[in-house]
Structures are given as structure tokens and as C-alpha cells.
Amino acid sequence: MVAASSSVSGAPSPVVQEAPRWCARLGFSRDLWTGRARVVCDPEVEASLRDTRRLSGAAAGLLAELLPERASTVWLLAQRPDELAGPRRRGVHSLEEFDGLLTQAPWEVAIVELGQFLVDTANLSRFAARARGRLENRLDTRAFRLLSAAAEGAYAGRTVIVSVPAQSRGGLSLSDFQDLLEQHFARARVYALAPVAVAVVVDCGEVVREDEDEGDAGEDDDDSAPPLGFDNRLGEDLGYDTYLALVNAPAEPEGVTLVELPAAALGATRSAEVSRPHAAARPQEARRSERSEAELENLKIQLGQARRQVELAAIARQSLVEQLDAAQARVDNLEDQVAEQQRRQSASEVSDRRAAALAAAPLGEQVHAEPPTDLRPDATQATLLALRWELEQTREELRKALGRPVDALERELAELRARLGVPTPAD
Numbered sequence: 276m277v278a279a280s281s282s283v284s285g286a287p288s289p290v291v292q293e294a295p296r297w298c299a300r301l302g303f304s305r306d307l308w309t310g311r312a313r314v315v316c317d318p319e320v321e322a323s324l325r326d327t328r329r330l331s332g333a334a335a336g337l338l339a340e341l342l343p344e345r346a347s348t349v350w351l352l353a354q355r356p357d358e359l360a361g362p363r364r365r366g367v368h369s370l371e372e373f374d375g376l377l378t379q380a381p382w383e384v385a386i387v388e389l390g391q392f393l394v395d396t397a398n399l400s401r402f403a404a405r406a407r408g409r410l411e412n413r414l415d416t417r418a419f420r421l422l423s424a425a426a427e428g429a430y431a432g433r434t435v436i437v438s439v440p441a442q443s444r445g446g447l448s449l450s451d452f453q454d455l456l457e458q459h460f461a462r463a464r465v466y467a468l469a470p471v472a473v474a475v476v477v478d479c480g481e482v483v484r485e486d487e488d489e490g491d492a493g494e495d496d497d498d499s500a501p502p503l504g505f506d507n508r509l510g511e512d513l514g515y516d517t518y519l520a521l522v523n524a525p526a527e528p529e530g531v532t533l534v535e536l537p538a539a540a541l542g543a544t545r546s547a548e549v550s551r552p553h554a555a556a557r558p559q560e561a562r563r564s565e566r567s568e569a570e571l572e573n574l575k576i577q578l579g580q581a582r583r584q585v586e587l588a589a590i591a592r593q594s595l596v597e598q599l600d601a602a603q604a605r606v607d608n609l610e611d612q613v614a615e616q617q618r619r620q621s622a623s624e625v626s627d628r629r630a631a632a633l634a635a636a637p638l639g640e641q642v643h644a645e646p647p648t649d650l651r652p653d654a655t656q657a658t659l660l661a662l663r664w665e666l667e668q669t670r671e672e673l674r675k676a677l678g679r680p681v682d683a684l685e686r687e688l689a690e691l692r693a694r695l696g697v698p699t700p701a702d
Contacts, residue, residue, distance in 0.1 A: 294536040295323050298334050299468050300438050300519050301341060301386070302534050307434055307524055308341070308384045312348035314376060315341065316421065317388040321353050333537030350380055354391065370417075377424040382433065385425045389439040392418035393446060394583050395576075410451050415579075416586050419458075426459040435460070435522040441467070441515040452518045463520040464527045469513040473533065477501075505531060628662065635666060 297319045301308075324342060327335055342349055350366040352373050353359060359367055368376055377385065392415040411419075425435045437456070440446030447455070449467070456463045478501060521527055692698075 294331065294334055295319060296517065297323070297388075298337060298536050299470065299534055300517055302337060302536070303466070303468070303519070303528075303532060304386075304436050304521065305337075306526070307436065307521065308386060311383040311434075312381055313384040313386060314350045314352065314380060314382045315386045316352040316370070316373065317386060318354055318391040319388065321351070321355075321359075324351075325358060331537040337537075348381075350376055350382065352376065373421050374424055377421075377428060382428065384434045384436065385428060386436045387421060387425060387438070389414065389418050389437065390446065392421075393440065395445075395580060410447075410454055411590075412587070413447060413451065414455075415583060416590075422455070422459045429460055429522050432523060434524055436519065437463075437522070438517055438519040441518055443514050444516060447518065449515075449518060452520070456520050456522075460520075460522050463522045464524065466519045466521070466528075466532075467513075467515040468517040468519060469515050470536075471510055471513065475535070503533070505533065628658075632662065632666070 297317060301320075320338065320341065323330060323334070323338055327338065330338065342351055345365055347365065350368060351359075352368055352370045354370050356367045356369050394413055394415060422437070425437075429435045439452055439455075442448045449465070453465060456465070
């Protein structure tokens with residue numbers, strides 16, 4: 276880009292503001308969201324919305340078209356909604372409200388930038404560092420919840436535009452981004468954006484002398500778009516800056532697409548309106564302000580990383596609790612099966628013993644004592660034999676008692692009474 280020079284003597288060098296990164300991806304997808312109800316979740320767009328004075332005319336126009344101030348069918352999910360012009364701008368919601376907004380709002384297009392959910396893998400906890408290559412540890416859990424909510428709308432035919440910084444900017448690799456899309460969407464077309472320096476060569480027509488002009492009737496002036504040629508023989512290998520995915524897009528671009536970005540915007544210089552002491556004091560205030568903003572951003576990054584570590588620890592704990600619950604359920608199930616089997620086998624053994632006792636005993640005779648049951652067949656046989664032997668002994672004693680004469684019984688009874696000192700009852 277070329278920066279214009281200032282003609283005011285003693286004026287500071289103008290600050291060149293390049294086109295924001297969002298201009299490329301939102302300019303590329305402009306035909307998909309123009310004129311349609313949309314939800315925008317993009318921190319870069321939010322940052323530009325706070326200070327529109329630093330944008331060029333084309334970028335400011337694109338931002339105004341994307342987020343009109345008084346539109347009733349445009350919603351913005353902002354990280355810091357309180358810092359935006361609330362009374363003049365409608366449809367601004369906190370980022371934490373995306374569940375309800377995507378469920379209730381009648382949106383047709385959702386624009387989601389995942390750069391705000393990236394996690395610095397260098398600061399992961401020791402537990403998460405073991406699985407550093409996993410996609411779940413590269414993005415905040417809110418990213419997966421946000422994509423799941425957007426996927427519900429995609430299943431209903433709505434359009435979803437998802438973008439993420441490429442690996443060259445500390446983002447995701449192409450394979451990780453594709454895996455992320457496969458987890459949430461049935462079909463998506465992926466594009467890679469690579470900002471390169473391009474010289475635009477425009478065909479301005481042919482110059483012919485009047486005496487040589489024979490009035491070729493085949494040349495007609497028309498307003499059709501000129502043909503586009505792309506010569507990249509002088510360029511180097513493309514370094515992808517951003518990955519972008521289109522879900523349910525009515526018309527998906529194919530091949531290579533060139534998006535012309537707005538030129539650099541010069542910062543307004545007012546050195547002629549201020550004195551030199553004020554001009555010297557202004558850079559110091561700007562430096563202090565920049566340091567404060569840098570410290571604030573650093574603290575916010577540290578807070579986000581701490582929250583991420585807490586979330587990862589909670590996820591790990593929940594996984595362990597679920598595994599423990601599953602193991603306990605299996606143990607309970609096995610114990611129930613063992614108890615049921617024991618009950619059935621015990622009932623079967625008791626039934627067999629009763630049937631054997633009834634078959635061997637005379638009518639009216641009962642077996643009073645039952646030994647403890649055992650699950651082993653040899654123990655069951657031994658118990659059955661012991662019961663039979665005890666039954667035979669009881670029967671033998673009963674036969675002996677019944678076979679003794681009456682006088683012998685009376686004599687034995689008298690001896691017992693005399694031994695015990697019990698008087699003999701009168702007849």
C-alpha cells in the first residue's frame with residue numbers, strides 16, 4: 276500500500292491504517308449475508324465498531340452494511356456490549372446469550388469467527404498438556420456449544436459462515452478445522468484466504484489513428500464485466516491467513532477468487548490547530564494509554580487461560596466420575612446376578628431336600644432342623660446324607676421307645692423320681 280505524504284510543515288508522519296482482516300472474508304461472503312437476517316459473532320468486527328474513525332471509506336461502508344444502527348433483523352454477539360453505543364444501536368447482546376439468541380431469533384445467516392475462542396497451548400495445565408494435540412484443547416468449550424447451536428439452524432436450511440485463524444497466526448491447521456466442521460455440520464465447503472500483494476492491470480482499450488480506423492462493426496461498447504486473468508509466476512507459496520467455511524450457501528464460489536480490499540486510510544492530522552507543547556505531550560499520553568490497554572489485554576488473556584484450565588479440570592473430573600459410576604453400575608449388576616443365582620439354587624436345593632424328606636419319612640413326620648445350604652454339589656450331597664442318617668437315628672430311637680414294656684417304663688420312672696426326690700403321686 277502507498278501512503279500519501281502531508282504538506283503541512285512540522286506535522287507528524289501520518290499513521291497508515293491497513294484494511295482490517297475481516298474485510299477480506301466478509302467481502303468474499305458479501306452476497307450470502309446481504310439483505311438477509313443475520314447474527315454476527317466476530318470480535319474483529321466488534322473492535323472496528325468501537326472506533327470507526329480509523330476505517331477507510333470502503334471499509335466503513337462495508338461495516339455499516341453489515342451492522343446497520345437501527346436494523347431490527349441484525350443481531351451482534353459482543354464480548355463487551357457495554358462499550359458500544361447502546362442507545363443508538365439495536366440488536367447488541369452479550370456473547371454469553373448466544374444459546375437463547377440462536378434459538379429464538381429468526382436469523383437466516385450466522386457469521387461466526389472462532390479466533391476469540393482459541394486457547395494458548397503453551398499455558399495449558401499439566402493434565403491438558405498430555406493431550407495438547409487434541410482439538411478439544413485448542414478451543415474453548417463455548418466454541419463447541421456455539422457451533423452446536425448454529426448447527427441446529429443449519430439442519431433447518433439456514434446459512435452458516437464459520438472462520439478461524441490459520442496455523443500461521445497461531446490458529447488451527449486445515450485438517451483440524453475440517454475435523455471441527457465434520458463434528459457439527461453434514462456438509463461444508465472450506466476456503467483458505469491468503470493476503471498477497473497484487474498489481475491490478477486494467478485494459479483501457481486500443482488506440483488507433485483516425486486514418487487507419489475503418490469502423491470495425493464488431494467492436495461494441497458494453498457494460499459487461501471484463502475477463503479476469505491471474506498471473507502468480509512472481510509470487511511465492513501462499514501463506515494461508517484464515518480458513519473460512521460456508522454451510523448451506525446458495526452459490527458456492529469455486530477455484531480462485533480475488534477480493535479487492537480498500538486502500539490504506541491516513542490518520543487525520545491536526546498539527547496546524549494545536550501548539551507544539553500539546554503535540555509533544557500527546558505521544559506520551561498515547562503511550563501511557565497503549566501500555567494500560569496492553570496490560571488490560573494481558574490480564575484478560577491470563578483470566579481466560581485460568582478459566583480454561585478450570586474448565587479442563589472440570590471436564591476431566593466429570594469424565595472420571597462417569598467412569599466410576601459406570602464401574603459401580605457394572606458391579607451392582609453383577610452382584611444382583613450372583614444373588615439371584617444363589618437364591619434360585621438355594622430354592623432348588625430346599626425343594627429337593629423337602630421332596631427327599633417327604634419321600635423317606637412316614638406320614639405326619641417332619642424334619643425340624645435344616646442345616647445351612649451350600650452352593651457346591653458335594654456339600655449338598657453330604658448334607659442330604661447327614662439328614663438321612665439323622666432321620667434314621669430318630670426313627671430307631673422312636674422304635675426302641677415304643678417297643679419297651681410298660682413295667683420297665685414305670686420302674687425307670689420310679690428310679691428317676693427317687694433320685695430326684697420327687698414324691699410319688701397317689702393313685
